[in-house]
Amino acid sequence: MPWNTLIDVSREHVLPLTVQIQENIKREISEGALHPGTRLPSSRQLAEDLGVSRSVVVEAYGQLVAEGYLEAAQGSGTRVAAHLTTAPQTPTLLADSRPAPVARWDLRAHNADPAAFPEREWLAAYQRAVRRMEPRELGYPPLSGLTALRAELAGYLGRARGVHTTREHIMVVAGFAQALGMVCEVLPRLGIGTLAVEDPCHPQQRQFIGESGLRCRPVPVDEDGIDVAALARSGARAVLVTPTHQFPTGVVLSAERRAALVRWAQEVDGWIVEDDYDGDLWLAHGRRPTALQRLDPSRVLYAGTASKSLAPGMRLGWLAVPPRLRGPLEEARARRDLGCEAFTQLAFAEFLATGLFDRHLRRRRARLRARAEIFQQAVRRHLPGARITGSMAGLHAGLQLPHRVDEPSLVAQALRRSVLVRGGRTYHHRPWLARPSLVVGYASPARSALAEAVRELGEACADLTGGHRLRTA
Ligand SMILES: Cc1ncc(COP(=O)(O)O)c(C=O)c1O
Structure with missing residues (x-):
């Protein structure tokens, strides 16, 4: 592939050629044309395609490596850094396409239980x-x-x-x-x-x-x-x-x-x-x-x-x-x-x-019921001031918190304790009027992990209230 279709430089441009190459490559990475791991042409090849001297390309690659956009490995050339994400995906109707922070316990509501697939x-x-x-x-x-x-x-x-x-x-x-x-x-x-x-x-x-x-x-x-x-x-x-x-x-x-x-x-x-x-x-x-x-x-x-x-x-x-x-x-x-x-x-x-x-549904319900019960017990034990709203069904539960709990601070503190959970206000049309709550998915963590995650949520509450456990609503 001749790389001058993606990377377009001009001697008439106010920016130096090296900078133009860098900007072109960054743009193509951020717009999703150059994917993580994609191998770039050798500096000799790119210089030839663009009609510039090789040292210009070497300098541009060197700078992009220093900034973390590219990785250069002995013997395998220069590649787009593997850790970079590609262009943001087209938003889909239901999925939250934002990258989620890494956490030990993931209690988001939409998480399924892959192990339960028959x-x-x-x-x-x-x-x-x-x-x-x-x-x-x-x-x-x-x-x-x-x-x-x-x-x-x-x-x-x-x-x-x-x-x-x-x-x-x-x-x-x-x-x-x-x-x-x-x-x-x-x-x-x-x-x-x-x-x-x-x-x-x-x-x-x-x-x-x-x-x-x-x-x-x-x-x-x-x-x-x-x-x-x-x-x-x-x-x-x-x-x-x-x-x-x-x-x-x-x-x-x-x-x-x-x-x-x-x-x-x-x-x-x-x-x-x-x-x-x-x-x-x-x-x-x-x-x-x-x-x-x-x-x-x-x-x-x-x-x-x-x-x-x-x-x-x-x-x-x-x-x-x-x-x-x-x-x-x-x-x-x-x-x-x-x-x-x-x-x-x-x-x-x-x-x-x-x-x-x-048959699958019978098994799935039994598996989910066991988790829902662990979740209920853990809430009673570690979050006694919180109240599960509605009926036990499906993969998630609403958890109402006492008025004095600051929901965003709790969600942030939970994440510091490696629990990823969504606050209930994000589901409200007027979040500032909504009562503090959490929406907890209990389907995906292992049973023991579920109890641990709720315990950590309880600790996160205690962190915010100066060591006091969450009591009455
Ligand atoms: C309220 C609600 N409705 C429907 C769905 C299912 O949507 P789909 O069938 O497109 O996966 C979900 C899935 O997360 C949901 O939360």
Whole structure:
């Protein structure tokens, strides 16, 4: 490759040639064209490509090595330093793309438990599915998903979540992130310009909705879930909710509020998007709430995902679509891509049909329940003034702190003790008004590490309060 396409120098420029080469290389590294570890041409080669003397390149390389941009190793030439990160990735809907500080205990909410992935069973299902695949299934899949998977999902959602739907109304998507993108595209076509969200909620979702051109209207959440009266006052005609396990507080939408929410949608001729992101992973004893969708399948768009129950890397989700939204959503889907990858769809259909998913969920719930219990005990012991909010489900819990705790100082002090945790205020529309809290993911650390991490959180609190343990709220 002639390097003068990337590195462009001119004798007319006010800057010396050496500096121009350095600036060009730094720019290409920061913009992501030159990746960490990329080998640069020899100084002789680059000098030839650029039409400059070799000493100019040698000096430029030397300076970049001194500044840490390049590494020079005997025998392997000059490379872009391995520790440098490439260009910032395009922000995705849900993932926090900021590099996380290194910590011994990582208690962030989105952390999955990679060890819980049912590798053997998944491989077996995948193999069977690929072996049985028919030639037509190697073509472009139907936009809404393969019939076999949609039939399995309709059955599963009915028996496991009480969803009222049929295979014709199931749509397979690349995770909830894609579904939300489609919803944001479809609502304005239905004459809706505002999408209400819960406050607190996922900050990236709030940002995404705002950037999609819709108005995003945060509506407060209390112990019973979203405040439906406040929603009605907001003037919105569509809302995104997490009724089974509110994200991030964990509260469950009460029966009265469920009924009121559906009544509101009927009265305003509006829509409810039910994000049932961890509905498969109800851990508390006692009855798990069924999907809100069953109260009015014509108004509630139900969304599920494999991200919490299996792995976010699968990029697999599903919708149970109200009949009136089916056409618009299919059109929106057609504008986006040509459907979800068929192999994973067939394998997941097999996984559902053979009962492997149910078995996996039973094991996963038992594993998570054990961790949730350790977490609860550790909180009682080391953070007695804190209160776990809502119900135990999924991979995380909300932890309310006494008013006097300064949340940002606690998060910073926890990190000094090598615990990486997110403060609850980051999820709020108006963080300065929110009560101090933490959002704690308990799925990924080993059980013993989990108790240690909470103990360190307790110590971090004590550091801030002059050695006193956190007492009453
Ligand atoms: C509130 C919420 N909804 C949905 C999802 C899942 O999104 P996806 O299916 O795109 O992975 C997540 C994952 O972190 C989430 O936190």
